[in-house]
Amino acid sequence: MKKKKHWYDYLWIWAILYFALGFFNILFAWFGMIDFLLPLGIAIFGENKFFCNHLCGRGQLFSKLGGDLKCSRNKPTPRWMSSKWFRYGFLIFFLTMFGNMVFQTYLVGAGSSSLREAIKLFWTFRVPWGWTYTAGTVADWVAQFSFGFYSLMLTSLLLGLIVMVLYKPRTWCTFCPMGTMTQGICKLKNNEKK
Numbered sequence: 001m002k003k004k005k006h007w008y009d010y011l012w013i014w015a016i017l018y019f020a021l022g023f024f025n026i027l028f029a030w031f032g033m034i035d036f037l038l039p040l041g042i043a044i045f046g047e048n049k050f051f052c053n054h055l056c057g058r059g060q061l062f063s064k065l066g067g068d069l070k071c072s073r074n075k076p077t078p079r080w081m082s083s084k085w086f087r088y089g090f091l092i093f094f095l096t097m098f099g100n101m102v103f104q105t106y107l108v109g110a111g112s113s114s115l116r117e118a119i120k121l122f123w124t125f126r127v128p129w130g131w132t133y134t135a136g137t138v139a140d141w142v143a144q145f146s147f148g149f150y151s152l153m154l155t156s157l158l159l160g161l162i163v164m165v166l167y168k169p170r171t172w173c174t175f176c177p178m179g180t181m182t183q184g185i186c187k188l189k190n191n192e193k194k
């Protein structure tokens, strides 16, 4: 029997739309905060991983591309990728990079640094992205955060696509920082109850 579809089964479209919008206007990058705050909120207040299981457009996109469209070699995910040290190590690295991005935003807001209309891929390669923003539309720090946040989102998407092709469709989920954080929160909450 075919599983009944829910509206949230189509959130993979949102994942594509998000990156497409950021190609035309970088300020749409702020919408990515939903994918940041919602899973944390659900884990803290709902004490479950409903976001990962049903609401994550990115996870769904990997399933679609890697599973339905067979863009994945479907090889087993290397064990070390799901090991604790790698998952928590990657989380710490990711949060450090997030913190650095927020700090850059602060510097621009404080006037000590000027707005850079570029994105940075893999925390290394600067790619000009100026056509997506008209100077002066919003405060410089608002725009700087958009460029920084979009860089982070696009970099993690590309990493996810690479491991999707190399291994299983949803290999990214084994070490995704959001997944690691929500899992940690749910564990802590369960321990508290016990």
Ligand code: SF4
Binding pocket: 039, 051, 052, 053, 056, 057, 058, 059, 172, 173, 174, 176, 177, 178, 179, 180
């Ligand atoms: S682990 Fe990350 S990518 Fe995977 S479903 Fe959860 S939030 Fe989405």
